[in-house]
Amino acid sequence: MIRGRITTCDHKIFELPELLSWDVRYTGSVPCDSYKVTFSYTAELEPVLRRAAGFTLMDGENVLLRGIVDEYEIRQTEDGLSGLLAGRGYAARLLDNESRAATYQGAALRDIVRSHVTPYGIPCDRTADISSGAELYTVAAGSSQWKALEGFCRAYGNFSPTFDRYGRLWAAPEKIGKTFVLSDSNSILSLVKRENHYGVLSEVLVIDKTRNQMHRACDQDWIDRGGQCRRVLYTPGQSTWAKMRYTGAYQLAQSRAEEETVEAVLAGGFLAFPGDRVELNLERTGLRGMYRVAEARTRAGADGQTTALTLRPV
Structure with a gap:
C-alpha cells in the first residue's frame, strides 16, 4: 500500500491519510526529483501541514522517495475536502543554497563534499577518490552548492553526482541499477x-589566447554521418592543456547527450x-x-x- 509520511520542522512524524493520487518524477540529478500527492483531508491536519518540512513516500516499509516540502494546498469542493503536498528531492537543498566564492588548491572531492554538502544534512553514500592536484579550483560568487560540487566532479572525474530515492548523494560515477x-x-x-540532430556539435575549437594555444576536438562519427556544426570557446588564461581537452570533449558529449x-x-x-x-x-x-x-x-x-x-x- 502506497502511503505518505510528513516530518515536521520540530522533527515529529505524522502519517498522512489515504492517498488519492500521486505523481512522482525521478531524475537522480538536476532538475530534481519531484513529487505531488493528494489525500483525504481533515481539519486536524492544518497545523501539521503548516509545519511540514520533509516528506517520505513509502510502499509498506519500502522507501520510494524522500524529499523536502515546497508547498501544500487545502481544497474544498462539491466533492468534499482534500489536501495536496508537493516538493522536490534532496538535491534541492544544494540548488537552493548559494556558496561563498572560494578557491581550492590540491583539494580532494571529500573536501568539496565536506564544505558544500555536509552542512545541509545530506548523507553521502560514496565519494570518488579524485582531486584537483596542483590546479586551482574556483567556485565563483553566486554559484549554488550544487554547482560547486558538480563542477568539481565534472572537471576532475568526468561524471555528474547523483541522488538516490532515499536522499543520499552518490559522488562517484553513476551506480548501475537493475x-x-x-x-x-x-x-x-x-x-x-x-x-534530434539540432545542436549536435561536429567540432569544438578551444582557444587559450593568453597562452596562444588551441585544441580541436571532433566527433568523427557525427561528421561521417553528415554533421557540420562548429563552436569556438575561449578559456581563461590559467587553463591547462588537460582542461582544454576536457572542455572540448565535454562540449561534444553534452551536445549529443539528448x-x-x-x-x-x-x-x-x-x-x-x-x-x-x-x-x-x-x-x-x-x-x-x-x-x-x-x-x-x-x-x-x-x-x-x-x-x-x-x-x-x-
Whole structure:
C-alpha cells in the first residue's frame, strides 16, 4: 500500500491519510526529483501541514522517495475536502543554497563534499577518490552548492553526482541499477523514439589566447554521418592543456547527450529508477539495444498506475 509520511520542522512524524493520487518524477540529478500527492483531508491536519518540512513516500516499509516540502494546498469542493503536498528531492537543498566564492588548491572531492554538502544534512553514500592536484579550483560568487560540487566532479572525474530515492548523494560515477528486457509482450501503453540532430556539435575549437594555444576536438562519427556544426570557446588564461581537452570533449558529449530518446509508458507503478538499464527487444518497431533510464515518472489516480520512462542509449 502506497502511503505518505510528513516530518515536521520540530522533527515529529505524522502519517498522512489515504492517498488519492500521486505523481512522482525521478531524475537522480538536476532538475530534481519531484513529487505531488493528494489525500483525504481533515481539519486536524492544518497545523501539521503548516509545519511540514520533509516528506517520505513509502510502499509498506519500502522507501520510494524522500524529499523536502515546497508547498501544500487545502481544497474544498462539491466533492468534499482534500489536501495536496508537493516538493522536490534532496538535491534541492544544494540548488537552493548559494556558496561563498572560494578557491581550492590540491583539494580532494571529500573536501568539496565536506564544505558544500555536509552542512545541509545530506548523507553521502560514496565519494570518488579524485582531486584537483596542483590546479586551482574556483567556485565563483553566486554559484549554488550544487554547482560547486558538480563542477568539481565534472572537471576532475568526468561524471555528474547523483541522488538516490532515499536522499543520499552518490559522488562517484553513476551506480548501475537493475537490468530488465522490454519486449512486445510487456504492457506498453505508448512508445516514441525521437532523434534530434539540432545542436549536435561536429567540432569544438578551444582557444587559450593568453597562452596562444588551441585544441580541436571532433566527433568523427557525427561528421561521417553528415554533421557540420562548429563552436569556438575561449578559456581563461590559467587553463591547462588537460582542461582544454576536457572542455572540448565535454562540449561534444553534452551536445549529443539528448540526441536519441525513447519514451515508453508502461502499465504499473515504480517499475524503474534512474541508473537502471533497459534492453529493448521490440520487433514491431525494430528497436533494439541497451538503454539507461534517464527519468522515470509514476502517476496514479482513479484510472490506475502508469510509469513513463525516458531512455537514452548507454
